[in-house]
Structures are given as C-alpha cells and as structure tokens.
Amino acid sequence: MGETRCLYPGSFDPVTVGHMDIISRAAAMFDEVVVGVLHNPEKKGCFPVEKRVEMLKKACREMPNVRVIAYGGLLAQLTKEENIRVVVRGVRTAADLESETMMAHVNRQLNPALETVFLPASPGFAEVSASMVRQLAQFGAPLSAYVPLQALPDVAAAFQQMK
Numbered sequence: 484m485g486e487t488r489c490l491y492p493g494s495f496d497p498v499t500v501g502h503m504d505i506i507s508r509a510a511a512m513f514d515e516v517v518v519g520v521l522h523n524p525e526k527k528g529c530f531p532v533e534k535r536v537e538m539l540k541k542a543c544r545e546m547p548n549v550r551v552i553a554y555g556g557l558l559a560q561l562t563k564e565e566n567i568r569v570v571v572r573g574v575r576t577a578a579d580l581e582s583e584t585m586m587a588h589v590n591r592q593l594n595p596a597l598e599t600v601f602l603p604a605s606p607g608f609a610e611v612s613a614s615m616v617r618q619l620a621q622f623g624a625p626l627s628a629y630v631p632l633q634a635l636p637d638v639a640a641a642f643q644q645m646k
C-alpha cells in the first residue's frame with residue numbers, strides 16, 4: 484500500500500526558503516506532511532524551539548496538509564509514535580548525500596519499517612542553510628532571499644535583541 488504521510492525532520496534554526504522548497508514539494512506528494520522540529524533538550528540552539536515552531540507554522544499557514552510539531556528525542560522513536568513510515572530529507576550537495584545516507588541507515592536500524600526519501604534542492608536553493616542565515620543575520624545582511632517572508636520579522640527581531 485502506498486504511503487500517505489511523511490515526516491520532514493530538521494532543526495529549523497531558523498526555517499529557510501530551502502526548507503520551504505522541500506515542504507511544499509512533499510505536501511504535493513503526500514496527504515499529510517508532519518514537519519518535526521527535532522531538538523536535543525540538553526543543547527540550546529540559536530532560536531528557542533517554541534519560536535522555531537511558531538515561525539514554521541506562520542510559513543506553512545497556506546498549506547492545510549502540513550502539521551508542525553516539536554520533539555526532543557530520536558527521529559526513529561517519533562516515527563513509531565506517529566505511525567509514519569516515510570522520512571523526507573532535502574539534499575543540496577554530494578556531501579549532504581553522504582551524511583544523509585548514514586543517518587538514513589541508522590534510522591532504519593532503529594525502525595526497520597522506515598524509508599528515507601531524498602529530494603534534491605531546487606535550483607537556486609543549494610546554497611541556502613540555516614547556519615548561513617544565522618551568520619548573515621548576525622552581521623545585519625539582508626535576509627529576504629533566504630528566509631520565508633512570514634518568518635522574516637521574527638528572525639530580524641531576534642538578532643536585533645542580541646545586539
């Protein structure tokens with residue numbers, strides 16, 4: 484039987500236009516996309532998890548089959564709890580493919596029912612990453628090409644506060 488739901492996991496610290504590219508393409512392929520903000524409760528990211536979820540929810544508002552959740556544990560455990568058997572990951576470079584393949588193997592060892600599907604970043608998105616956005620934001624560079632419109636004010640405000 485075909486799969487109707489998928490999990491798109493990530494740190495989303497913060498959400499980028501590259502993430503939105505993958506989310507919108509996954510939303511066109513699956514009945515439901517669960518976007519999982521996976522975080523290690525012992526590690527502090529740049530944005531609080533609640534803020535990352537809030538920005539994603541704003542950016543995905545127009546996509547009715549996308550649900551955003553936060554999870555502080557193993558991806559494999561989340562897929563078991565949500566009864567999801569497909570994980571979608573975006574791949575930008577050959578280096579990405581290598582590390583993502585390793586991650587897919589580990590996840591499948593932990594949950595043998597799981598398949599990981601790789602989507603190549605659309606042209607123009609290969610250079611976009613959350614770490615690059617954080618660096619640009621730190622130095623006050625324009626972010627509109629990299630951060631979805633709905634999340635721009637939150638990202639700008641957070642870095643303004645850090646100054």
Ligand code: PNS
Pocket residue numbers: 492493494495521522556557558559585586589590
């Ligand atoms: O956006 P990122 O930082 O590339 O996402 C990486 C993420 C969050 C998907 C990955 O680190 C992850 O799955 N973390 C949860 C912990 C886990 O399950 N680790 C085992 C997989 S190797």
